[in-house]
Amino acid sequence: MSAYLRVVGVSKSFGGLRALNDCSFTTTKGLITCLVGPNGAGKTTIFNAITGFLVPDEGHVAFQGTSLDGFSPQQVVATGIARSFQNLRLFTDLTARDNVLVAMPGQAGETPLGAIFRPLHAARATAQRRAAAREVLAHVGLADGADTMVRNLSYGEQKLLSIARLLATGAELLLLDEPTSGLSGAALDRVMEVLRGLQTDGKTLLVVEHNTRVVQQIADEVVFLHQGHVLAQGSPQEIITDPALAEIYFGGVI
Amino acid sequence: MDFFYSYIALAEIYVLLGLSTNLLVGIVGIFSVSQAAIFGVGAYVVAYLLMNTAVPFLPALLAAAALCVALNILVTLPSLRVSGDYFVVTSFGIQLLATAIFTNWTAGTGGAAGLPGVPAPLIFGQELIEPGAFLGLATAGMALGCLGFWLIMRAPFGRLLRAIREDELAVAALGKSVLRAKVSAAALAGAFAGTAGGLYATFLSFIDPSSFDLDASILLLAMVVVGGARTLAGSIIGPFVLLALPQALALIDLPTSVAAAARQLIYGVLLIVFMLFRPQGLLGEKL
Numbered sequence A: 001m002s003a004y005l006r007v008v009g010v011s012k013s014f015g016g017l018r019a020l021n022d023c024s025f026t027t028t029k030g031l032i033t034c035l036v037g038p039n040g041a042g043k044t045t046i047f048n049a050i051t052g053f054l055v056p057d058e059g060h061v062a063f064q065g066t067s068l069d070g071f072s073p074q075q076v077v078a079t080g081i082a083r084s085f086q087n088l089r090l091f092t093d094l095t096a097r098d099n100v101l102v103a104m105p106g107q108a109g110e111t112p113l114g115a116i117f118r119p120l121h122a123a124r125a126t127a128q129r130r131a132a133a134r135e136v137l138a139h140v141g142l143a144d145g146a147d148t149m150v151r152n153l154s155y156g157e158q159k160l161l162s163i164a165r166l167l168a169t170g171a172e173l174l175l176l177d178e179p180t181s182g183l184s185g186a187a188l189d190r191v192m193e194v195l196r197g198l199q200t201d202g203k204t205l206l207v208v209e210h211n212t213r214v215v216q217q218i219a220d221e222v223v224f225l226h227q228g229h230v231l232a233q234g235s236p237q238e239i240i241t242d243p244a245l246a247e248i249y250f251g252g253v254i
Numbered sequence B: 001m002d003f004f005y006s007y008i009a010l011a012e013i014y015v016l017l018g019l020s021t022n023l024l025v026g027i028v029g030i031f032s033v034s035q036a037a038i039f040g041v042g043a044y045v046v047a048y049l050l051m052n053t054a055v056p057f058l059p060a061l062l063a064a065a066a067l068c069v070a071l072n073i074l075v076t077l078p079s080l081r082v083s084g085d086y087f088v089v090t091s092f093g094i095q096l097l098a099t100a101i102f103t104n105w106t107a108g109t110g111g112a113a114g115l116p117g118v119p120a121p122l123i124f125g126q127e128l129i130e131p132g133a134f135l136g137l138a139t140a141g142m143a144l145g146c147l148g149f150w151l152i153m154r155a156p157f158g159r160l161l162r163a164i165r166e167d168e169l170a171v172a173a174l175g176k177s178v179l180r181a182k183v184s185a186a187a188l189a190g191a192f193a194g195t196a197g198g199l200y201a202t203f204l205s206f207i208d209p210s211s212f213d214l215d216a217s218i219l220l221l222a223m224v225v226v227g228g229a230r231t232l233a234g235s236i237i238g239p240f241v242l243l244a245l246p247q248a249l250a251l252i253d254l255p256t257s258v259a260a261a262a263r264q265l266i267y268g269v270l271l272i273v274f275m276l277f278r279p280q281g282l283l284g285e286k287l
């Protein structure tokens, strides 16, 4: 199968620290690819490089055959890639619905002239979008919390909302940075269910994940990153049962 | 009665200016302390055009607003590079620069002596000299400003601005242009401040740099905060309260030798106490 997202030889140094070191991997359309690796392996950094938040020192990123080199975050989203943040970065003073609404592309009334001189047009469009936002929220099981201020949502609900906001961008390739971290029990199951649901809807996912049980349950493919370099890419079984990788992963942490 | 009309008209002009400040500082989170400078440019441009050219009042007001749009975009642009609270320093510099120009460019602004004899607005053949007559114009200006602000805050644009205040990076990650939104907000704030300046100059018929200095910028911030940042109602009530306060204090009977100082003292203490007990302002959200 051809690569959907292709990362080729990306390197990035921060001062003396080589956070990404000739990092290469691919994802396949329609699959869930888990990006694993010890703390500080460069997982978030490669997300930043893919989404235009960081310019790599070397290497290239291409999506569906189109080079993303030199793209701004805004341009990257326009190609159909969106990312979430490890620390969520929700708009905490807005309601859950407003968080989702902000993310929707191409809105009438999103400029001052549109807002002031075509208020009825903007209002009609907003009414439609509210319905769409409700659907997105329902998709992650947050329909009841639509009018709740984000800061009043539980941590689990905030994690779900960050997925909903990502979904609202309409992107086809979703980059999720540790969507399950800090969760357990029902909340963890809920997020896994949502991720699988996204796959069923035809989305392609690249997920940073620390929990091996989660990786085994959701991943079609696993990319193992260590010291900014991809050591292996393969099926969850291949990667998790590889004793050398396990040594790096668990040996490194403990 | 004229005194009362004057108070209302002046407060209404400050409401328009307060909306400008609220938009930038309260809504978008661009901490500007130089809005009085933009206000001043609007005032001087209208005064200059009316006193030295044949340009009528409304076109002069429009020209002032347009120039202030451009100028406010220019002075707000550094906020894209200088993050958050640090922008205060940049903005402080801009305000000092403006005051220096207002004070020293004698040919254009009359310097420290100011510009006396700015003609009253002439609209549809009516010269609005009396405060009562001017009041209609000020009210119309304020009403239009409030309508614009209200429309914006309920539109997607308002939501985008509030999201930007909270987390620019997250907004960019959603594919939105932070630059475009900030420039738009700055343009709008510039138009409000420039229009307010033009009304101010023609209403008072005398302007000098003291109305457009750092103190004026801070007073403006105080109006927005006391009224309540981030809300339309707050921007309306703030100027009315803070402009009435000195008048109310003037009613307190004090020995003339200490009156001025004592009133300032009371004014300051009142502000401090107010903020301690009602940090979100009279009708506002927490800043």
Ligand SMILES: Nc1ncnc2c1ncn2[C@@H]1O[C@H](COP(=O)(O)OP(=O)(O)OP(=O)(O)O)[C@@H](O)[C@H]1O
Binding pocket: A014, A017, A019, A037, A038, A039, A040, A041, A042, A043, A044, A045, A046, A086
């Ligand atoms: N902007 C930056 N400036 C300096 N160093 C950075 C920067 N971003 C990341 N790093 C460093 O690069 C390395 C990789 O960081 P990164 O956040 O990508 O790791 P990670 O794999 O996401 O780890 P974690 O599992 O803890 O989230 C770390 O050593 C980190 O300290």
Ligand SMILES: [Mg+2]
Binding pocket: A043, A044, A045, A086, A177
């Ligand atoms: Mg990380």
